[in-house]
Amino acid sequence: MSTTVAAFDCGTNSLRLLLAGPGTGGEDGTALTDLDRRTEIVRLGQGVDATGEFTPEALERTFAVTRRFAELVRAAGVPAGRTRFVATSASRDARNRDEFFSGIEELVGVRPDVISGDEEARLSFAGALSRIRPSAEPVLVMDVGGGSTELIVGTAAGEVTSAISLDIGSVRLTERFLGAGPPAPAALTAARDHVDALLDSSGVDFASVGTWVGVAGTATTLAGVHLQLEAYDRERVHGSTIPLPKLDELAFLLSRMDVDQIKALPSMHPGRADVVTAGALIANRVAARLHVADLVVSESDILDGIALQLLQAG
Template sequence: MNRVAAVDCGTNSIRLLIAEAGPDGGLLELDRRTEIVRLGQGVDATGEFHPDALARTFAATDAYAALIRDAGVPSSRIRFVATSASRDARNRDAFFSGVHDRLGVTPEVISGDTEAQLSFVGALSRVRPGAEPVLVVDIGGGSTELIVGSAAGAVASAVSLDIGSVRLTERFLSAHPPAPEAVAEAAAHVDAQLDTSGIDFAAVGTWIGVAGTATTLAGVHLGLEQYDRARVHGSVITLPALHALFTRLVGATVEEIRALPSMHPGRADVVTAGTLIAVRIAERLRVEGWLVSESDILDGTALDLLRTAGPTGPH
């Protein structure tokens, strides 16, 4: 059985993809789940995982372990990638051992470069950009990945910046709505990171957004009563519409944001910060809109697993 399971654990969410090889060489998705666990709660300030955050993450991992077992995926064909929060936490050994006890695999704390590569491959696995170069942006909870490459999937440059929706919220935007001075301070912090990123934003031909901030904003932009992955995937948020979304969010309370149709309640308090990052990137681009992809690092990780593992396990 050529079946794999990929788990992506970031600062805000933990996500699962169970898939097998499709007839066209791509992925045949069998199950995909997302849980908001906020593993990065307080990590920026304390440097450690909070016990409550670990408990939430382990509970989600228990549920994923049952799904993976039911799908018949052996531990040799599971890959658990952990990103920004896990790179920063001093007590990450407790996280590693807790996941290993539940899944039989140790989390792989991937570098920003590896995260960027997997995100780029995943994003391009199901969308076709219209112009090159392509910029894929993954706005996570603790970091933001910017990857530039070709439509064929070759990465030319990539950078991981220490700006993310949770990190920015905890530092600058914890009040809802935030004061204008706090928004200006947060924007200046994001601008400083983008200005030194080395990315030639003006040359970008297609801008693709992956992961929670982009897909959440697409659902709100489309006015979906309930989140619909099929409608979100491949949708485009024009730059004026993106600015309008930010204006709407930055003036709202968490309760008002949570009440928006298709808004995941676990993202309501951090989506404004994620949108600010997107807006500051948009200011530097000459494209007409933001192409949103539901395929991302999970898909890239699953594809990599299928390429490197044989029918019963790794070579």
Template sequence: MTTHRRFAAVDCGTNSIRLLVADDDGHGGLTQVDRRLEMVRLGQGVDATGQFHPDALARTFAACDDYAAVLRELDVPAAHVRFVATSAARDAGNAEEFFTGVRSRLGVEAEIITGSEEAVLSFAGAVGGIGEHEEPVLVVDIGGGSTELVLGEGGRILAATSLDIGSVRLRERLLHGDPPSQAEILATREHVDAQLDASGVPLDRARTWVGVAGTMTTLSAVQQGLPVYDPSKVHGSTIAVDELCLLADSIVHRSVRQLRDIPSMHPMRADVISAGAVIAERIAQRVQAPALTVSESDILDGIVLELVGRPA
């Protein structure tokens, strides 16, 4: 039986491609049906070459094939599916090959959303997934190629931006050592600081800080010492700001091999988590919130909520 109020969102970022299938619960919220993530590293080398690597496209298209099968199995109408792509796809010169591959597999167009739209969708998804909180709220999405900062209050966006700092981008540009040298770490911190200072988002106004996406969720899992990654334990978890700074410093000084040995660490995130941790730590130095709240609800939820609100 077809569920006509079933929707799906695919978010293709620099490091991962993710799927959410959810039903409209009829009360302004969502009932999750399926949520999946594949690490495909679409942004492999894009910063240096300006082109998608053939291997990266192959990994991404294989994930698209898997997601197409899920959408068929769960009977999601094509008109209720939205595929968005972010930083890596904005930067690649051979993007048409990517568009064609997505279209042929999923039957929908890949939309390259702006950084500002990405920020707004992330905010809607993240805030919709947390309970009572003090305002203003800062939502931070550290991706592979970019980081979105959104400050909002009472459901209204006060300031938002997308910065060209992300875990893959910074790893490839600045953190070359394994483990990174102290000089590399300092240079990365200075680069992130300069980006944050020029962002136009008053981070010191934030009284609640919500982190979404892979860097933040991984930091939570590592902080909790989880034997395996468990979304139910990550969602809604908190990390005190001082503990987050200590954790980030510990991570950035470890080798990739040491990071892969952490039970809850995805093997394909181990080589970029250090850069993501630096970004999180520099933001922690600026917010007034006592802790980071980690949310599994993110841009995917925001995309589906936007789809639900569209006229039929």
């Protein structure tokens, strides 16, 4: 029987696949070996915040990428029982999500799990800490997605003490406030005020945080820009740090650029160029509440958490 597992993560902005097997150096299935890892920008959640529904074009893009990913899963011999397709923020909000569910089930052979914000947070935390060793506690893991932002606080040993999902994400904030950019000062202020209000009411004790870890596209994209990579390099991004003053500088510079200028930045994924300003704004507002020196960037995230869960389930 194959020991390989297949983890899908479908968010508001991207669709990702991780094929993984058991790793060495971990206990009780807490280590992974990556066999294949893919990311495609599908923008499933395009317009969902305004209309409450997936558009036909967004579904078509998502199904086309899912079809390619499903072929990889079949070629690896992964059975349905060792495959999980997790859908997050956009799928929680869309009225026509049954159309999405049926299409994915036909292509992959498993029905998508629309997980709660709480489960999304816990999977992200487990994934982040699977390959990052925090220097101090408590640990705050931040996952800025397209439709929501997860803030998870826990111990260096991986125990979650609090988790919250906020309805602010790079796509949602762009569509609601910022537009194509560069945003007008009034729009930027409105977006900042909106993010601040949600962070202030989140219940997170930001001042006590000892280590801040950022996962997913916003954090990794900002790390690539900060490191001035000519081409995106996952190995160099993972475990890198962004000093908080530099994060503030990045957020400011991106807010003064249009999409074409952002696309021209070395290592920038063209599919993130129109929403990274909003993602940077969210990260910057979190940073303003912290007393740590750096943002630690992890390439391990919810995908790794899903894969670990599948391996532990046998």
